[in-house]
Amino acid sequence: xxxxxxxxxxxxxxxxxxxxxxxxxxxxxGKITFIDLRDRSxxxxxxxxxxxxxxxxxxxxxxxxxxxxxxxLVNAKIxxxxxxxxxxxxxxxSPAAEMPFDMxxxxxNLELPTLLDYRSLTLRHIKQQAIFKVQAVLVDAFRQAxxxxxxxxxxAPSIISSxxxxxxxxxxxxxxxQEAYLSQSPQLYKSLLVGVFxxxxxxxxxxxxxxxxxxxxxxxxxxxxxxxxxxxxxKDVLEMEEYTIRYMFSEIAKKCSDELxxxxxxxxxxxxxxxxxxxxxxxxIIYKRTGKDVRKEKDLSPEDExxxxxxxxxxxxxxxxFISHFPTNSKPFYVHPDPADxxxxxSVDLLGRGVEWSSxxxxxxxxxxxxxxxxxxxxxxxxxxxxxxxxxxxVPPLGGFALGAERMTMYILGLKNVREASLFPRDMERIDTRxxxxxxxxxx
Amino acid sequence: xxxxxxxxxxxxxxxxxxxxxxxxxxxxxGKITFIDLRDRSxxxxxxxxxxxxxxxxxxxxxxxxxxxxxxxLVNAKIxxxxxxxxxxxxxxxSPAAEMPFDMxxxxxNLELPTLLDYRSLTLRHIKQQAIFKVQAVLVDAFRQAxxxxxxxxxxAPSIISSxxxxxxxxxxxxxxxQEAYLSQSPQLYKSLLVGVFxxxxxxxxxxxxxxxxxxxxxxxxxxxxxxxxxxxxxKDVLEMEEYTIRYMFSEIAKKCSDELxxxxxxxxxxxxxxxxxxxxxxxxIIYKRTGKDVRKEKDLSPEDExxxxxxxxxxxxxxxxFISHFPTNSKPFYVHPDPADxxxxxSVDLLGRGVEWSSxxxxxxxxxxxxxxxxxxxxxxxxxxxxxxxxxxxVPPLGGFALGAERMTMYILGLKNVREASLFPRDMERIDTRxxxxxxxxxx
Numbered sequence: 001x002x003x004x005x006x007x008x009x010x011x012x013x014x015x016x017x018x019x020x021x022x023x024x025x026x027x028x029x030g031k032i033t034f035i036d037l038r039d040r041s042x043x044x045x046x047x048x049x050x051x052x053x054x055x056x057x058x059x060x061x062x063x064x065x066x067x068x069x070x071x072x073l074v075n076a077k078i079x080x081x082x083x084x085x086x087x088x089x090x091x092x093x094s095p096a097a098e099m100p101f102d103m104x105x106x107x108x109n110l111e112l113p114t115l116l117d118y119r120s121l122t123l124r125h126i127k128q129q130a131i132f133k134v135q136a137v138l139v140d141a142f143r144q145a146x147x148x149x150x151x152x153x154x155x156a157p158s159i160i161s162s163x164x165x166x167x168x169x170x171x172x173x174x175x176x177x178q179e180a181y182l183s184q185s186p187q188l189y190k191s192l193l194v195g196v197f198x199x200x201x202x203x204x205x206x207x208x209x210x211x212x213x214x215x216x217x218x219x220x221x222x223x224x225x226x227x228x229x230x231x232x233x234x235k236d237v238l239e240m241e242e243y244t245i246r247y248m249f250s251e252i253a254k255k256c257s258d259e260l261x262x263x264x265x266x267x268x269x270x271x272x273x274x275x276x277x278x279x280x281x282x283x284x285i286i287y288k289r290t291g292k293d294v295r296k297e298k299d300l301s302p303e304d305e306x307x308x309x310x311x312x313x314x315x316x317x318x319x320x321x322f323i324s325h326f327p328t329n330s331k332p333f334y335v336h337p338d339p340a341d342x343x344x345x346x347s348v349d350l351l352g353r354g355v356e357w358s359s360x361x362x363x364x365x366x367x368x369x370x371x372x373x374x375x376x377x378x379x380x381x382x383x384x385x386x387x388x389x390x391x392x393x394x395v396p397p398l399g400g401f402a403l404g405a406e407r408m409t410m411y412i413l414g415l416k417n418v419r420e421a422s423l424f425p426r427d428m429e430r431i432d433t434r435x436x437x438x439x440x441x442x443x444x
Numbered sequence: 445x446x447x448x449x450x451x452x453x454x455x456x457x458x459x460x461x462x463x464x465x466x467x468x469x470x471x472x473x474g475k476i477t478f479i480d481l482r483d484r485s486x487x488x489x490x491x492x493x494x495x496x497x498x499x500x501x502x503x504x505x506x507x508x509x510x511x512x513x514x515x516x517l518v519n520a521k522i523x524x525x526x527x528x529x530x531x532x533x534x535x536x537x538s539p540a541a542e543m544p545f546d547m548x549x550x551x552x553n554l555e556l557p558t559l560l561d562y563r564s565l566t567l568r569h570i571k572q573q574a575i576f577k578v579q580a581v582l583v584d585a586f587r588q589a590x591x592x593x594x595x596x597x598x599x600a601p602s603i604i605s606s607x608x609x610x611x612x613x614x615x616x617x618x619x620x621x622q623e624a625y626l627s628q629s630p631q632l633y634k635s636l637l638v639g640v641f642x643x644x645x646x647x648x649x650x651x652x653x654x655x656x657x658x659x660x661x662x663x664x665x666x667x668x669x670x671x672x673x674x675x676x677x678x679k680d681v682l683e684m685e686e687y688t689i690r691y692m693f694s695e696i697a698k699k700c701s702d703e704l705x706x707x708x709x710x711x712x713x714x715x716x717x718x719x720x721x722x723x724x725x726x727x728x729i730i731y732k733r734t735g736k737d738v739r740k741e742k743d744l745s746p747e748d749e750x751x752x753x754x755x756x757x758x759x760x761x762x763x764x765x766f767i768s769h770f771p772t773n774s775k776p777f778y779v780h781p782d783p784a785d786x787x788x789x790x791s792v793d794l795l796g797r798g799v800e801w802s803s804x805x806x807x808x809x810x811x812x813x814x815x816x817x818x819x820x821x822x823x824x825x826x827x828x829x830x831x832x833x834x835x836x837x838x839v840p841p842l843g844g845f846a847l848g849a850e851r852m853t854m855y856i857l858g859l860k861n862v863r864e865a866s867l868f869p870r871d872m873e874r875i876d877t878r879x880x881x882x883x884x885x886x887x888x
Contacts, residue, residue, distance in 0.1 A: 039642065040643060057837045059840040093674075093838075093840050093841070094839055094840055095838060096836070118833065119833075120637075120830055120833045120834035121833060121837050123637070123640040124639065124837075128640075132596065132598065133596060135599075136596050136597040136598070139597060140587065140591070140597065147584070150484055152580050153580040153584065154867055155579075155666045155867065157664055157868045157875075158602060158626075158649045159651070159663065159870055161877065161879065171617050171618065171619065173616070173626065174615065174617075175615065175879075176653070178879055178880075182603075182617065196564070196567040196568050196572075196573060197484060197576075203647075205648065209620070211620070219603065220602060230447070230503075230537075385877050386563060386877065387564075389563075392540070393501045393568075394501050394502040394539060394540035395503060395538055396464065396537050405599070423599065423633075424633065426603055428620050431603060431604065431605035431624060432605060432830045433605065433830065435605065435619075
């Protein structure tokens, strides 16, 4: 008999079906046993008499007949809540060992370390699955938004030969007899490819040797990168980013309504265009609202980010806000200064729900300007050789932005720790399993 | 004035347009100058009198009027061949330095090292661009094929803590105070995720410390990985792979006809189902056809691969062929032996055009069987801890396959070297720029 997916049973009342999946929860009422069967499509209640023992999370096959539930026993919370399956035959495909904790609860009430120690098991909980189904839609929606706008996908390399922007938080790789590094960003590659394809995007792992364990940092991140040329203005970058974000939100709304409601999450509120403030304007507002004078700081502190997001929601009914015009000398060598006041740059952060979601902006495209900055920033020409090569041959005004898939997932779903938004989070204490504690250096 | 894309000019005869792009080729006929302008959509001939000097590959803006070309001057080879633009205004957006070689030829007649030394420039040639436009469609088609079959995308990690399958060709990473490695394959992650999502896929960079420079090997590869559970038979893997490949081919045929014809490439011929031979059957055929007795070899040599592909095309009219049932002890610990003869395994290679395209097969899913093999293969349990954890809790029969994006691009387009199918190829001699030669160790 052909396998039927769980959610298709509602169309097969009074029919015989064969189901495959996992024994999600098992309720034993003496002779009668209820098994909630979970497959990739959903969960369904199955009921049978005098069944063989099944342990939770075993992979099983059930043959039986779909019946309508009595009106008062309908479970409106799940898609298959109007039916159940009368078990005729039960087969254990692959038995599960005894659970180290109860997986059958509405929430997995585990501390983060335990959640990660048992990652291949805890991910099976439908709320854990929901996080990564949203993430998959988010990532694909980014790509489809880009493709609709003629962006060409490229595969950004991970192994790089030099670290032009400083090597403090970079991982070293032993590359045969030489030293190489893991890329912290595809920035230089995506910019130089504007000279080739005009518009490019990539979805790639990037690496940061974050020496501390925080709720927002991972050593390996999935970066969603976009870059494009022939800008008429730096504001073209904002428009492209806003279009992309809105497209991603609309796809999540369309394809993940079940997951959002399961997780009690709502997409950020937007009304009209996403507001844009210059850094100094934002700081002025913060000063007026709180009395805290941050008007000379080169960046917003976490507290400032929360305050300006509060303002945005209260005054502009928007949970997202762009902040532009950071001091030029606080940014990388490729940043494009605003000709109206070159001490500030066409750099743009996107903030949402009190935190930074993305950064981007317009980049320098004039070869001589770039060359001057390479020197001014204290870099070596040979470390940015391929980049310089591109701009030597006519690259138009360009810009772009980068979004972190895990952080976006975290902020959209209201998760407390970015590790919850990474299937296999890496930090200085963990690569899947906990790393053995580093031996203390002998004290002097 | 709004920018018009080059290919949209054919709809704007007698209209004024503003174009942006690169000066692809420039032909100076005294007072009259012809400029072929290239943008992301195509190329168009523009013509003007007494123009300022423009160097090839400069980014330029042209304002002018679209006119129909006289019948005898129509260029049927390009989409805009029926029109040209009479230049009214020419502006240099970003000038290009003098070319190190002629970019305006039909083919870029460069040796591979030069092609790569000037990567950010040579990629601009439309034949180079075409390679990576096909690759982008290929990669996206893989993902869309998977999504249509309910596969969930996941982000496979690159940094791993141990190398269960041996460390000969693995890159080491200095991970804070410890040692970590770059992943050679997402195999263990995709298999353990079958316990979570049933069906998963990933598109990720994988890393091989190939100690030699060949035409088929890179140190960094884009791997297209699929894995799924609840197999009824190992042949389900073949069916899923064939479906996926056919979908990828059909998308390339639909979206890349211009690129294929520009590159003189044709998609592999398929008729009926892709043929399947067991390794021993293939070797018997090779013996009968050539007299060469390879019937006890554990794998096909490159020569054997060419011969069996020839047979497949001649006898089955198929440029692709599956080879199954390799010796179990020549495969990794997770391979599923055929119960009918456990010395051979449910492992499957896909060959095409004389070379290997992919490998895959059914994996062991019974926890005890896996545990036995971990010991038999001489691995440490703690090196596959997360993997074992998953299979301890009920994983159904599963299998999958992996395709290399660069190799597929290479074989579909008939390229001679896999480096031509990688935007930024890495090997032991090059990471973008050539690596400085390693100093010879002092001779004893």
